[in-house]
Amino acid sequence: MLKFTQEHEWVRVEGDVATVGITQHAQEQLGDLVFVELPDAGKPFEKGAPAAVVESVKAASDVYAPISGQVIEANQAIVADPTLVNSDPLGAGWFFKLKMANPSEVDELMDEAAYKEFIG
């Protein structure tokens, strides 16, 4: 199940684990990424809290935790090669996995059709 936020993150839910990344639209808007900073495993986040940072040549942007939970894994591959986020944002360019604190928060997120309408 793939869900989306208004801040252009995507969430893929499997059991009580949510994998988080940024959308195709987001990577297009940001342009070539040159730096990614990810949270350490074990770190807890409230829904909406800044959890990661992406930087292009021009600017730095926050990536927010789309739902509350504790980080169980971060994708070090995108730290080593931030362009993975540009080339495969929904696949190899994932950011981190959260053990969800409150799985019902997923219901508040947009499905793909709603997100497509949201970005116009």
Add this chain to the structure above:
Amino acid sequence: MVTTSPAPTAPALKRTPLHALHLEMDARMGPFAGYDMPIQYPLGVLKEHLHTRAAAGLFDVSHMGQVALRPRSGEIANVARALERLVPVDVLGLAPARQRYAFFTNVDGGMIDDLMIGHCGDHLVLVVNASRKDVDERHLSDALSDVCTVDVLDERALVALQGPAAESVLARIAPATASLRFMEMRSVPIASVKCLVSRSGYTGEDGFEISVPARDAEKLARILLEDKAVAFVGLGARDSLRMEAGLCLYGSDIDESTTPVEAALEWVMQTVRRRGGARAGNFPGADVVLQQLERGARRRRVGLKSRQRAPVRAGALLYADRSATESIGNVTSGGFGPSVAGPVAMGYVPSAFSAPNSLLFAEVRGNRLPVEVTTLPFVPHRYKRA
């Protein structure tokens, strides 16, 4: 994550003569100094930057002010001498068809703007920053109207062609430009359009700035873009290119509160305007600036490089050590340098910390990152001097 977009209620932005072409080229536009300017094209900032260093980038810099100073007496030396009242550089000694970098100083020795001065035979042409056009025009009119007319050349566009392929690209359509050397200028017809071409720019690369009548600007740009070596490059890459070249952005690295010596721009001031020179002083703030030239300034603009990959951007505070509670300076420009393949930054620090290799700490998102003071530029200039 949040992507930036211009405020919907922003005041009406001005447009350059190339605005329609930028839209046709699918540029992402954004406000800059009151103009709706191309930030990047579909190629993207990173590749536009690298393309400029590898081949040639075409920049629309028509937002910048072009100002003609024409002597009322018909004698250009009178204008040159009068302009020296406002700038601490040798204008009288500027040879015909030559250009020189300068700045207007205020009474405290701060900088009202930085600019280029070009000698066009019977008049001078200045190129000033877009954000300072109005301030500069008033400043010039107030100080020089007795000696010359001050005309902002709104009917002219300005494009820059920058990079190692710039010479061969331009020579194909305007052979006379190939013999120009750095900071020389010449009136040259390009495709039957009378252009004023100077061998200069703000990327650290060899290249040209071409002043062209507004109505012919799009035609000229299209001719240049026909060459496979040329890519349109937006303000995003213009900024990263000038940062790697160690060049100042007015309003960020220099302003009314920074003196030329603090900004490490004393090389701009020729000896004839320094103490002991034939026309020493006699510009606003001369007492401050000339004293700093001899005794040094309390703070200096320096380059900062980081061993870590996180870009250190404008506004980041600088500390003498990891735990210091008071900052000693701040970053004025910084980001990722695509040609350096790492962070590049510059900022102001107390002179005691300005020696190359001094270790400082920049605060980025609450972390103190080690940064090292370094000489500028980060990427060697490749001007065609000989």
